[in-house]
Amino acid sequence: MKKTLVVLIIGTSFMLAACGGGKSSDNASAGDPEKLYKQNCSTCHGGNLEGNIGPALNNIGSELSKEDIEKIIAEGKGSMPSGIIKGEDASAVAEWLSEKNNE
Structure with a gap:
């Protein structure tokens, strides 16, 4: 039971760190959706939006609206x-992703 709990905690910590934990203080990327994506989502x-742990997003604009993605x-x-x-920044990334239709 303890091992399972430890693995769960470590796995959750890894997931949080991998998905957005690498936030940069580099303001040069503020408002640049592609750079924001690469820093926080890739x-x-x-x-290349091909998917990894999370689903592929290279065609997400044909499935979801900007509002859906932002939500x-x-x-x-x-x-x-x-x-x-x-x-x-979230709005800019959502708009950028909503334009992805089998590019």
């Missing part, structure tokens, strides 16, 4: 934690 969703960023989904990106 570990789980892949550097997922804000609230999380499945093992994705909520609020990885916030405010105007």
Whole structure:
């Protein structure tokens, strides 16, 4: 039982660190959705939107609207934690992703 709990805690910590834990204080990326994605999302969703731990996003715009994507960023989904990106940055990333249709 203790081993299971320890593994769960370590796994959760890893997931949180991998999915947005690498937030940068580099303000040069503020508002640049592609840089924000690479800093906060690419570990789980892949550097080229191909998917990894999380689902592929290279065609997400044909499945979800900007508003739907923004809601997922804000609230999380499945093992994705909520609020990885916030405010105007979340809106910019959601808009950028909503334009992805089999590029």
